Amino acid sequence: MNDKKYYITTPIYYASGDLHVGHCFSTILADACARYKRLRGYDVMFLTGSDEHGIKISKKAAEAGLSPKEFVDKVVDNFKTIWKRLGISYDKFIRTTDKSHEECVKKIMQRLWDNGDIYLNKYEGLYCVPCETFYTEGQLVNGNCPECNRPVEKASEECYFFKMSKYQDYLFDLFKQNPDFLQPESRRNEIYNNFVKDGIQDLCVTRTSFDWGIKAPFDPKHVIYVWCDALVNYISALGYNSDDDSDFKKFWPCDCHIIGRDITRFHAIIWPILLHACGIPNFKKIHSTGFITLKGDKISKSKSNGFNPMVLCDKFGVDALRYFILKDGPIYSDTPFDFEVFLKTINADLCNDLGNLVSRTVAMISQNFDNIPCPNQFTAEDQVLIDMCNGLNTKLETAMDDERVDIALREIFDVIRYANKYIDITTPWVLAKTDKDRLATVLYTLAETIRICTCYLQAFLIEIPNKIFDKLGTSVDKKTIDSAIVFDIKNYGGVVTKGESIFPRLDIAKELEFLNQESNTSPDTTKEVKTEQTKTDEIQEITIEDFDRIKLEVGTIIASEKVEKADKLLKNTVRINGVNRTIVSGIAKHYNPEDIVGKQVVVVTNLRPVKLRGILSEGMILCACNGDDLSLISPIDVMKDGSVVC
Ligand code: ME8
Numbered sequence: 001m002n003d004k005k006y007y008i009t010t011p012i013y014y015a016s017g018d019l020h021v022g023h024c025f026s027t028i029l030a031d032a033c034a035r036y037k038r039l040r041g042y043d044v045m046f047l048t049g050s051d052e053h054g055i056k057i058s059k060k061a062a063e064a065g066l067s068p069k070e071f072v073d074k075v076v077d078n079f080k081t082i083w084k085r086l087g088i089s090y091d092k093f094i095r096t097t098d099k100s101h102e103e104c105v106k107k108i109m110q111r112l113w114d115n116g117d118i119y120l121n122k123y124e125g126l127y128c129v130p131c132e133t134f135y136t137e138g139q140l141v142n143g144n145c146p147e148c149n150r151p152v153e154k155a156s157e158e159c160y161f162f163k164m165s166k167y168q169d170y171l172f173d174l175f176k177q178n179p180d181f182l183q184p185e186s187r188r189n190e191i192y193n194n195f196v197k198d199g200i201q202d203l204c205v206t207r208t209s210f211d212w213g214i215k216a217p218f219d220p221k222h223v224i225y226v227w228c229d230a231l232v233n234y235i236s237a238l239g240y241n242s243d244d245d246s247d248f249k250k251f252w253p254c255d256c257h258i259i260g261r262d263i264t265r266f267h268a269i270i271w272p273i274l275l276h277a278c279g280i281p282n283f284k285k286i287h288s289t290g291f292i293t294l295k296g297d298k299i300s301k302s303k304s305n306g307f308n309p310m311v312l313c314d315k316f317g318v319d320a321l322r323y324f325i326l327k328d329g330p331i332y333s334d335t336p337f338d339f340e341v342f343l344k345t346i347n348a349d350l351c352n353d354l355g356n357l358v359s360r361t362v363a364m365i366s367q368n369f370d371n372i373p374c375p376n377q378f379t380a381e382d383q384v385l386i387d388m389c390n391g392l393n394t395k396l397e398t399a400m401d402d403e404r405v406d407i408a409l410r411e412i413f414d415v416i417r418y419a420n421k422y423i424d425i426t427t428p429w430v431l432a433k434t435d436k437d438r439l440a441t442v443l444y445t446l447a448e449t450i451r452i453c454t455c456y457l458q459a460f461l462i463e464i465p466n467k468i469f470d471k472l473g474t475s476v477d478k479k480t481i482d483s484a485i486v487f488d489i490k491n492y493g494g495v496v497t498k499g500e501s502i503f504p505r506l507d508i509a510k511e512l513e514f515l516n517q518e519s520n521t522s523p524d525t526t527k528e529v530k531t532e533q534t535k536t537d538e539i540q541e542i543t544i545e546d547f548d549r550i551k552l553e554v555g556t557i558i559a560s561e562k563v564e565k566a567d568k569l570l571k572n573t574v575r576i577n578g579v580n581r582t583i584v585s586g587i588a589k590h591y592n593p594e595d596i597v598g599k600q601v602v603v604v605t606n607l608r609p610v611k612l613r614g615i616l617s618e619g620m621i622l623c624a625c626n627g628d629d630l631s632l633i634s635p636i637d638v639m640k641d642g643s644v645v646c
Contacts, residue, residue: 022299049094104236290330373440552645560593
């Protein structure tokens with residue numbers, strides 16, 4: 001039986017809209033940790049999921065003309081598509097609308113009720129609807145919500161309270177006796193000073209003002225506060241208190257909850273108390289990260305400055321995003337997603353340092369030998385690199401025990417950089433003419449260095465490691481990883497393959513322009529979540545709210561062709577917000593396809609898709625019509641794709 005176990009979680013993301021690059025950080029970070037531990041022989045449980053209840057989501061669903069469940073189903077499909085593209089290797093995806101989760105939450109609440117930890121009272125306070133959180137006057141910033149800076153509303157309702165204050169001594173002790181339970185230290189001090197040291201308030205744990213949530217088992221008129229519902233995901237996903245609790249027995253307590261700093265308070269105060277009150281041992285550690293910022297602002301759904309991770313993956317490959325986010329991400333403090341730094345980092349590290357090392361080594365081996373040569377006598381020069389390779393193990397184990405993927409990657413790339421220097425020192429191109437025996441040892445040392453670094457890189461990158469293994473004609477059996485990461489003459493690979501470089505060089509100026517253009521386009525799930533069309537009689541007048549329901553955006557026609565056997569129809573590809581849509585329009589008698597490519601047009605983007613001549617048309621391009629005259633409508637000045645027409 002494997003006694004090396006590792007349980008890591010991400011936050012469960014609000015199913016209220018699309019995911020942006022900021023959201024990807026926690027998930028890519030947790031994924032790298034999970035992959036690393038699997039590589040090192042751990043039995044891993046990596047959990048992510050979706051947070052689907054609450055007033056915010058029911059409002060969004062109503063805006064989209066869908067039931068909350070229909071709405072979240074579509075959003076969750078999008079989450080899963082994004083995670084797949086980013087190579088997120090989760091073992092379980094929990095949804096708070098899963099029946100098993102709902103049952104688990106009810107049992108937990110019932111337990112608190114049975115313990116006498118819940119009482120009925122009235123809540124009067126300041127409530128931030130988007131954040132679903134009550135605040136006291138003192139916690140507001142300039143009178144607004146301290147998290148999202150939007151106005152709060154006075155709210156008063158009868159609700160049940162959880163006697164958190166009863167457990168304040170327990171929490172004091174947790175903070176005092178387990179200094180590592182909340183990292184980084186600065187965040188622990190902040191939470192302790194602002195929320196713990198002066199005493200813990202009881203928590204309002206039910207609501208009656210909306211019903212999209214889990215009903216309280218002791219009073220079904222009330223639904224359970226979203227945070228009590230959401231936090232329980234970490235144990236409901238393991239089958240806690242269910243017929244099959246084997247995963248709970250195996251993996252709990254959780255080794256690490258990765259979260260963003262805005263939700264530290266919930267995880268470091270409510271969650272440990274809730275667990276303790278239910279007699280469940282506490283988790284081992286919370287790792288609270290900073291935010292990714294864009295142009296000085298936190299990337300956020302509410303600020304509409306999101307940046308769609310799919311755009312980055314499609315353009316630069318999944319490993320470019322993963323590498324940059326893991327190396328330079330906001331592991332503790334907020335970090336800007338600086339486009340120029342991103343592009344330069346990718347060129348310097350993936351293209352130059354790693355890419356060139358692999359190409360040079362493979363090229364020299366194939367020019368001089370049939371396959372990776374056997375080494376002869378190692379010298380002191382070789383030994384420096386060999387020691388660096390063998391030293392990685394301890395360094396990476398230490399870094400990864402603290403989820404410091406940034407440090408781990410730097411250690412690996414230090415070796416890669418030194419290997420490039422080693423080429424300059426040993427001058428294999430000279431040895432090729434003078435000393436083939438020595439050349440064999442040098443090239444073997446390089447191939448072995450690349451192989452060992454690539455073994456580790458498998459935890460962080462998805463596509464590049466396999467490309468490198470293919471070039472070296474080798475692979476790694478994860479079962480024997482402990483021996484595979486030791487520099488050894490038995491480990492040499494097979495026949496090397498030259499070919500394309502493992503990472504192409506980026507044209508910084510060109511890509512910078514692309515990124516700057518894309519950065520103002522915000523992902524918007526309502527594009528995917530099609531609104532329900534209501535049948536109406538002819539409408540003479542409409543209200544501004546009616547008009548607001550029609551989403552008009554500027555897009556650019558990037559391709560157009562005639563539809564076979566339909567002389568009026570053109571099949572157009574229109575780029576809006578970085579996403580290409582197919583739109584079939586009845587304009588073939590007025591425009592040749594080649595004349596409209598590159599033109600900007602106005603598109604109804606929330607029109608229900610329809611099939612025309614077997615082609616799914618996703619929207620409508622607007623035209624001015626007068627009898628037989630027809631003209632496409634374009635903005636007078638060139639506008640950014642995705643500009644809203646209002
Ligand atoms: O908070 N940079 O969900 P959420 C880095 N459902 N991280 C960011 C970020 C940014 N720009 N923007 C958001 C919730 N995040 C709850 C969690 S867990 C029981 C319930 C992080 O979708 C944010 O800090 O609003 C949080 O950790 C996560 O994304 C999910 O945010």
